Amino acid sequence: MLGFRSSRRDERRRARAIRALFIRHGAERTPDGRSLQLLRTWLSPAQRAQFAGKGYFEVIGGDTGRQYRIYAGASTNVCEIDEKGRPTRGLCFMPRGNLPVGDVMLSQKIALECCENRALEVARRFAPTGFMFRRSRLLG
Template sequence: MSAFRPLRPGSRSRVKATRALFIAHGAERTPEGRSLRLLREWLSPMQREQFVRKGYFEAIGSASGKPYRVHLGRSANVCVLDEKGHPKEGLCFMPVGDLPIGDVMLAQKIALETDENEVNEVARKFTTSTFHFRTA
């Protein structure tokens, strides 16, 4: 028996709205909320808008100039985008330690934008067909 249930029709929009509200405001007195606030402060205006609206933001790799998409999450939440902006390959990498989600995502952003080659050396790669990335 599974602990997960499928979403009822119409509940996807509520889940999306709840996610956007938490991203935009967070529970500011919690470690998670403070980490998301710090992440938002480090995002460019365009990245911040993407993150609030879509639950992810895009970063440009420092060495190759490739676009990456960082989804809300701690692991297996980064993907390389193809020339059409579709997920091509997934990357799993994160900093050491039990960090709040915003801190993990900020570390991923900084790593991609400053030391992309190191990220590609340590990241575990996976095909995006084995994992569903949100595209909208």
């Protein structure tokens, strides 16, 4: 009998797929589900449509007017985007504590819109890679 042995990569891929299904379809009785419901109430109709269709939504920075894309997730999920909609630099910042994913994303949205410069001061930067696009396709 042949045994199936999954790799860590397969396990991570499965976990991302499960999280994507969860984010997409709710589970409103859980903390993550309720936090995503709250997030959706704070999104504009255009942002809600973006999030539902693509797995991310875009916001305009309150201090500089730069455009940012917030992908579904709790870390390394924010990118500054250029005028053509391409990620130019990744930003990692989040509130303290172990919060549900929707609460993290809502805090990132509010921080960029209301105190963008302070958020940028504390953010760690990273080079956006193809994973940002794969993540959005996975959720979309």
